[in-house]
Amino acid sequence: MSKTKIIKINPKNPQINKIRQAALIIKNGGTVAFPTETVYGLGANALNAKAVKKIFKAKKRPADNPLIVHINKYDDLRILTDKIPPLTKKITRKYWPGPLTILVKKSKNVPDPTTGGQKTVAVRMPSNKIARLLIKESGVPVAAPSANLFGKPSPTSAKHVIDDLYGRVDAIVDGGTTDIGLESTVLDITKKVPILLRPGKITKENLRGIIKIKLDQSLTGKRTKISKPRSPGMKYKHYTPNARVILLKNSIKNVDQRISELVQIYQNKKKRVGIVTTQKNKKYKSNLTLFLGKDPKKIAKNLFSVFRKFDSQKIDILLIQEIADNDLGFAIMNRLNKAAYQVITK
Structure with missing residues (x-):
């Protein structure tokens, strides 16, 4: 594959002829x-x-890392599973379409590469207009x-x-910037008490408002080694810019002074x-300082974009201060901890 087709689509009023161009590629196994x-x-x-194996090849993704399957309507869930847990409608009625992924037992229709060899399949119904139309016109669930x-x-x-992927995939739909900026919340509902596997815009507080849930041990610090990931974002290091990310905890007494010291130390080593x-308006003598915002929604929306801006400026060391990990902050800190090369606590 040498050339990737770019299809620009209006995110507010998607052109159906362009949607169908992209859908045809998916229909044909692209x-x-x-x-x-x-x-x-x-x-x-x-x-x-x-077709699914092409995703892994394009991304250079490990084969045991499961994918999320996207559907257009609730009844599509019946293609992917023969057993819909009783809690499903209660949860999806509130959060579908939207940024919530559920894990259910997979049916024989779902090939092993899609689930990373797992017996469960991760499913969600996106709310983005382009995504929904693309899935509908493709006529199949889309991993x-x-x-x-x-x-x-x-x-x-x-x-x-x-x-990242030009020349590695068949087409890229340009539908503007995304609204949320963090990947979906993932909830395993195959258990008697559902387990939160990955936090996202739908927070643990949101979920606990309607059902009882547990946190996976990987989110509580009790388990660091995962042999078989049940969800994307669990086993491997993720969300990482080229720079080495150093996360500074709020337990540091004078964090501004510590940041200034670290800037000096690394710049003396000829690091950007x-x-x-x-x-x-916080002033540091760094090579590049970017303001991420104070509102957790803005932080989430801008986080990965900011990481890529630092990459474009060839930054070697990236210093980030911890934020409060309640509500959406819990998801943001999950991503920062995954990205961190080092965590400084004092």
């Missing part, structure tokens, strides 16, 4: 990157093992992990996808140092 409300996904026919090279920051614009800050 790969198409497209926007969702969370991040851009790299899609292929979830029921076609050969779609984030449309980036494995381990890199997830893409929130078509440019990010082009930077970047700083992500949530404090507007």
Whole structure:
């Protein structure tokens, strides 16, 4: 594959003829990157093992890392599972379409490559207009992990996808920037008490408002080694810019002074140092300081885009201060901990 087709589509009023161009590629077993409300996904026919393997090859993704399957309507769930848990309608009635992925027992229709060899399949119904129409016109459930090279920051614009995957996929749908900026929440509902596997825009507090849930041990710090990931984002290092990310905990007594010391230390070693800050007009003697915002929604929306800006400036060391991990902050800190090369606590 040498050339990737770029299909620009209006996110508010998607042109159906262009949607059908992209859908035809998926129907024919190809790969198409497209926007969702969370991040851009790299899609292929979830029921076609050969097509799904193209996703793994394009992304350089480990074969045991399961994919999320995207559907257009609730009844499509019956294609993917023979056993719909009793809680499903209660949860999906509130959060579908939207950034919530559920794990259910997979049916024989779902090939092993789609689930990374797992007996469960991750499913969600996106709310993005382009995504919904693309799935509908494709006529099949669409497997779609984030449309980036494995381990890199997830893409929130078509440019990010082009930077990573041009020449590696059949087409890229340019539908503007994504709204949320973080990948979907993943909830395993095959258990008696559902287990939160990956936090996202739908927070643990949101879920606990309607059902009882547990947190997977990987989210509580009780388990660090995962042999068989049940969900994307569990086993491997993710969301990482080229720079080495150093996360500074709030337990540090004088964090501003510590940041300034680290900038000096690394610059003396001829390293280019970047700083992500949530404090507007904060001045550091770094090579590049970017303000991420104070509102968790803005932080989430801009995080991966900011990571890529630092990459474009050839930053070697990236210093980031911890934020409060309640509500959406819990999901943001999950991504930062996954990206961190080092965590400084004092």
